[in-house]
Amino acid sequence: MTHPHDRALPRAVRQAMPLARDVLEEVAKLHGVCIRPVALRRLDVVTGKAEIIDVPCGSTLDSKCPPCAKRNRQLRMAQCREGWHLDAEPAITPDESTEEQRWLVEFRAxxxxxxxxxxxxxxxxxxxDAVLVGLDEEINAAGMRGSVTGSAVSKRTRSTRRRQDAPNLPKRKMTDTTLGRTFTSSDGKVYRPSLFVTLTLPSYGKVRDGVPIDPDTYDYRRAARDALHFPKVIDRFVQNLRRVAGYDVQYFASVEPQKRLAPHLHMAIRGTLPRAEIKQIAAATYHQVWWPSADEVRFNGDHLPVWDEQSGYVDPATGEVLPTWDQALDHLDTDEDAEPLHVIRFGTQVDVQGVLSGTPDADQCIRYLSKYLTKSIGDTLDGGQAQREHATRMVDALRYEPCSPACPNWLRYGVQPKNAKPGMQPGRCRSKAHKPEHLGYAGRRVLVSRKWSNKTLAEHKQDRRTWVLEALGQADEPTDPHRYIWRPIPAADANVPSLAMRLLRSVRERQRWRAHLRELEATAGQDLSATPQAA
Structure with missing residues (x-):
């Protein structure tokens, strides 16, 4: 309904006025309220009371929900800060088994x-055998790690002999520590420095302002394959780092795009090694992709493999059954002259900085590690039309590159994808690696070792919640996990207030909290909003 006052205004003036709903959304963002809350119905099995609870969407991207993305970034910064310069070994004590877990193991026996x-x-x-497989899955789902029988899934292995074009690495005897070395100055003060390392991929052609000078000679295929397999070479680097360091190196890393759109790695490392050794490790690190060849196109356009219920995918012209994924790997294993599909290495640009706890440099590095966490890789494009065209060419190069053993693109090269099923077509893989906003990188944006801060992200979130409740004078009493039953609410449920009404209530609740915090600040004489855990 149009307000009577609005009807009295000229049309041009009314059109220039902001929409009230848009203003509400902006106010919600300013107050840190999730703008896409998920409404759930919570039933208290003790009292029988049912109520509708708004749960934050938990998005990590600004493009979807800036308040949730900001909270996630702050949590990651707290996680990085707490684990970087530990001076005592993290104590990881397994939880005691539950009655349900013991029953499952007894039934498995x-x-x-x-x-x-x-x-x-x-x-x-x-x-x-099928029952035992299902039980093993239930055991893992019940909160137990590993296998009851201790048997691991068999994997294909190839020779571990290092490539002749890769330098060898020294190997130190492993010590049972995660802390690294300390240094004592002449005045007796003990320092425990750590490292901030940046690793990049090699050049694919000359660029200017992030754009290839000559797109025709730029190696887009290699750039695409490097982006697809970047997570694997990161794993290799960590393995080599620990082998050379001689202790259980812990790290907090983030993957970000360079201006040329290639992913690169920022890594906070607990402890220190000489810069020359870090660069030596980067130069000696590589990952070989032992997949079938994807360089010769066998099926394209209207000539594509067709699905047969008995045999899988077959050549439409000859009826020949395409080799399965396992058969293709078997052939690769028996070929003594076989070469890996791709070998990925880091580039020569390796930046290594020493960092001390509590210094401005440490804070700056933490901000840098989390700088782009609220944006997808494709959202960082800011080089104008030329860079957008560069991104389009990169997406085109990725379109038919196999991203995994199960990728439909294998049909283009005459191989049935792993776990093939009807309806697969080359160029229509649903993996996020092929989506423009990811530009080939399908791995996690944040990589954290198990013993970094001795806490999961959920535990860091609980720390934040506990701090806020204590500051507001509300006890965060533990509740019986079986007391509440949570149910999703259908979108058409008439009992759910409109999104606008729910946002208004959340904004009011946040205003009340902040007013209470300001009162506490006035009483305590300190700025509580500056506390890292503050909401």
Missing amino acids: DMQAKRDAAEQAGDDTADL
């Missing part, structure tokens, strides 16, 4: 005994 008895009697064990 009973079913294993039945399976062994059936095998000795010569009976078919297929059904019991």
Whole structure:
């Protein structure tokens, strides 16, 4: 309904006025209120009371929900800060097993005994094997790590002999520590420095302001494959780093795009090594992709493999069944002259900085590590039309590159994808690696080692919640996890208030909290909003 006052205004003036709903959304953002809350119905099984609770969407991207993305960035900064310069070993004590977990293991033992008895009697064990697989999945889902039997899934292995074009690395005896070395100055003060390392990928052609000078000679295929397999070379670097360092190196890293759109790595490392050794490790690190060849196109356009219910994908012209993924790897294993599909290495630009705890340099590095976490890789484009065209060419190069063993693009090169199913078509992979906003990188943006801060991100979030509740004078009492039942609410449920009403209530609640915090600031004589854990 149009307000009577609005009807009295000229049309041009009314059109220039902001929409009230847009202003509400901006106010919600200013107050840190999630603008895409998920409404859930919470049933208290003790009292029988049901109420509608707004749960933040938890998005990590500004483009979807800036308040949630900002909170996630602050959590990551707190996680990085807490773990970077620890002076005591993190104590990781496994939780005690629950009654449910013990029951599952006992039942697993009973079913294993039945399976062994059936095998000795010569009976078919297929059904019991399926039950055991399902039990193993339930055991992991119940909060237990690893396998009860200790048996690992068999993996294909190739020779671990290093490539002749890669330098060898020294290997130190491992010590049971995660802290690294300390240094004592002449005045007796002990320092425990750490490192901030930046690793980049090699050049694919000359660029100016992030754009290739000559797009025709720029190696887009290599750039695409490097982006797809960047997570693997990061893993190799960490393995080599620990081998050379001689201790269980812990790290907090983030993957960001360079201006030329290639991913690169910023890594905070606990402890220190000589700069020359870090550069030596980067130069000696590589990852070989032992996949079937993807350089010769066999099927394209209207000539694509067709699905057969009995055999999988077949050549439409000859009826020949395409080799399965395992068959293609078997052929690769038996070919003594086979070469890896791709070898990825880091570039020569390696930046290594020493950092001390509590210094401005440490704070600056933490901000730099989290600088782009609220943006997707594609959202960082700011080089104008030329860079957008560069990104388009990169997406085109990625379109038919296989991103994983299950990628439909393998059909283009005459191989059935792993776990093939009907409806697959080259160029239509749904993996995020092929989406323009990811530009080939499908891995995690934040990489954190297990013993970094001795806390999960959820535990850091709980620390934040506890601090806020204590500051507001509200006890965060533990509740029975089985007391509440949470249910999703259908979008058409008439009992759910409109999004605008829910945002208004959340803004009011946040105003009340902040007013309470200001009162506490006036009483305590300090700025609580400057506390890292502050909401």
